[in-house]
Amino acid sequence: MTNFKEFSYKPEDHESEGASNSYLMSLVAIIVGLPLPIVNLVASLIFYLSNRKSTYFIRWHCTQAFLAQFFTFFINSFGFWWTISVVFTEEPVTTNFIAYLIAVAILNLIEFIFTIYTAIQTRKGIHVEWWFYGTLTNLICKP
Amino acid sequence: MKKLLFQGLTIVLFFLGTWFILAQINWVKVFMVEEVTNKTEQELGSLFLKVYEESENENQNPEVEALIDKMVSEICKANQIDKEKIKVHVFDKDEINAFALPDGHLIIYSDLILNSDNQEELAGVICHEIAHIQLNHVMKKLVKEIGLSVLISISTGGTGAEITQQAAKTLSSSAFDRSLEKEADLAAVDYLVNAKLNPKPFADFLYKLSDNEDGIPSYLTWLETHPDSKERATYILEYSEDKLSDFKPILSIQDWEKLKELLREN
Numbered sequence: 487m488t489n490f491k492e493f494s495y496k497p498e499d500h501e502s503e504g505a506s507n508s509y510l511m512s513l514v515a516i517i518v519g520l521p522l523p524i525v526n527l528v529a530s531l532i533f534y535l536s537n538r539k540s541t542y543f544i545r546w547h548c549t550q551a552f553l554a555q556f557f558t559f560f561i562n563s564f565g566f567w568w569t570i571s572v573v574f575t576e577e578p579v580t581t582n583f584i585a586y587l588i589a590v591a592i593l594n595l596i597e598f599i600f601t602i603y604t605a606i607q608t609r610k611g612i613h614v615e616w617w618f619y620g621t622l623t624n625l626i627c628k629p
Numbered sequence: 630m631k632k633l634l635f636q637g638l639t640i641v642l643f644f645l646g647t648w649f650i651l652a653q654i655n656w657v658k659v660f661m662v663e664e665v666t667n668k669t670e671q672e673l674g675s676l677f678l679k680v681y682e683e684s685e686n687e688n689q690n691p692e693v694e695a696l697i698d699k700m701v702s703e704i705c706k707a708n709q710i711d712k713e714k715i716k717v718h719v720f721d722k723d724e725i726n727a728f729a730l731p732d733g734h735l736i737i738y739s740d741l742i743l744n745s746d747n748q749e750e751l752a753g754v755i756c757h758e759i760a761h762i763q764l765n766h767v768m769k770k771l772v773k774e775i776g777l778s779v780l781i782s783i784s785t786g787g788t789g790a791e792i793t794q795q796a797a798k799t800l801s802s803s804a805f806d807r808s809l810e811k812e813a814d815l816a817a818v819d820y821l822v823n824a825k826l827n828p829k830p831f832a833d834f835l836y837k838l839s840d841n842e843d844g845i846p847s848y849l850t851w852l853e854t855h856p857d858s859k860e861r862a863t864y865i866l867e868y869s870e871d872k873l874s875d876f877k878p879i880l881s882i883q884d885w886e887k888l889k890e891l892l893r894e895n
Contacts, residue, residue: 561644574776584656589648618636625633 493613494629497543502611504540505547508533509605512551513598524563530555542629547608550616550623551601557619558597565590670768672784674732677797681720681736688719688739688892696880696888697737700748703879704756707824715759721892725838727754728801729761731768736801739892745834748878748885752824753817753831760816766809767800774799807857814861818869827876828869835862 497505511533512526534552537544565587571577604614615621657663681687688694697717705712714733722738729735735758737751745751761767771780775796783793804810821828835858880888 557640575773579657579662581654581656582652584660585648585651585654588651588656589644592647593644618633618640621633621636 493543493546495543497541497611497613499611501541501543502609504537504544506605506609508537508544508548508551509601509608512555513601513605524559527555527559542627543613546623546627547604549627550619553619553622553626554597554601554616558594561590561593669781669784670731673771673780673796674730674734676783676793677730677800678718678734678736680794680797681718681730681801685720685722688721690891693719693888693891696884699884700752700879701735701755701759704752704759704820704824704826708820710759710763715762719892726801727758729758729767730797730800731771733762735759735762743889743892746837747830748880749821749827749830749876750834752821752826752879753828753834756817756820756824756831757813759820760813761805761809764809764812764816766805766813769809770805771796771799773806774803810861811864814865815868818865818872822869822872822874824879825875825877826879828865828872832862832865832869835859835865 508530512530514529530552534548537548540548568577568583568586572579572583600616604616607614615623694717697719701715701717702712704710705715715735716733717735717737719737719739719742723740724738725741725744727735727737727741735755737755741754742751745754779792779796783796805813817831818828821831838858878885
């Protein structure tokens with residue numbers, strides 16, 4: 487799921503802190519945003535936009551953190567609105583619905599663990615690329 | 630780019646695979662969803678009935694009970710409906726109304742019976758309310774108007790008496806969705822025909838009520854909660870057209886008159 491790679495340069499301490507913060511930001515937003523999945527996406531987007539002009543290392547990690555939130559957002563939103571329709575409309579509680587919620591919980595838990603792990607590593611100045619999100623970030627974020 | 634697509638696809642497949650594998654377990658059974666739902670409905674039915682029993686006067690005359698029960702039993706028998714599921718209560722009240730509560734409680738006000746010109750009109754309204762019960766409209770309406778969390782809270786005693794009262798009154802004083810009403814009307818016609826009762830008087834009853842629609846007297850609650858009577862009467866007649874056959878009333882004329890007489894005495 488994660489890949490350690492040499493970054494194109496050795497980040498300074500303030501850069502490691504900024505990059506690490508982008509993951510911490512999405513973690514805090516997950517806690518605050520539950521159960522509304524839009525909150526963490528918006529928080530990550532604000533952090534991403536405010537760091538657009540930062541150094542490459544910070545920008546790279548802000549982008550990766552944002553992209554991870556972006557894709558989870560769709561999966562969480564679907565689960566959120568499905569739950570709303572179960573609670574407030576005639577939509578029945580089905581095995582598929584419960585299975586979806588458990589799958590979403592597993593996905594979010596995995597992401598949560600990787601986010602904490604990546605926040606710690608980037609704070610140490612270690613560059614961590616996630617499976618898929620890292621590859622996508624390399625395409626989007628240029629030095 | 631190939632690498633990116635492969636990785637993206639892997640994540641999507643991982644998620645869908647997890648969902649698919651988890652969906653093989655019967656979570657509805659694991660979490661006893663049906664048991665909880667049925668228990669909630671039973672509790673709500675008892676609580677709401679209590680609200681009406683405390684504020685209104687239930688007719689305890691065994692003859693009235695027997696006659697109404699005869700009608701409901703025949704309708705249920707002809708439509709393979711479990712009679713035990715339908716619990717009929719007649720309340721002495723000068724309001725033309727009938728409504729269903731959760732867990733199959735069917736409440737009929739005496740003025741509805743007294744204002745029915747014949748037993749087929751009353752049977753039409755009874756069938757309409759039984760259809761609401763059979764099609765699970767009562768719980769659907771409550772969930773929509775009050776919300777599942779509040780309903781569960783009411784059933785477990787987590788809310789005050791006032792909220793319970795308001796929730797109970799929702800069922801007697803507000804309308805179902807148009808689509809649910811139509812569904813119940815058409816099911817009622819089927820129930821009537823199966824029980825060899827003429828559905829035309831049910832439409833007549835709606836026409837009769839709709840004549841008063843512009844200046845609805847306050848006691849005509851069934852009409853207030855069932856709007857567009859003329860339109861409903863029209864589609865009931867259209868739907869019944871090819872279903873006409875040999876009709877046979879459930880109660881004799883004497884029994885029908887006796888029922889009204891007994892209710893007038895109160």
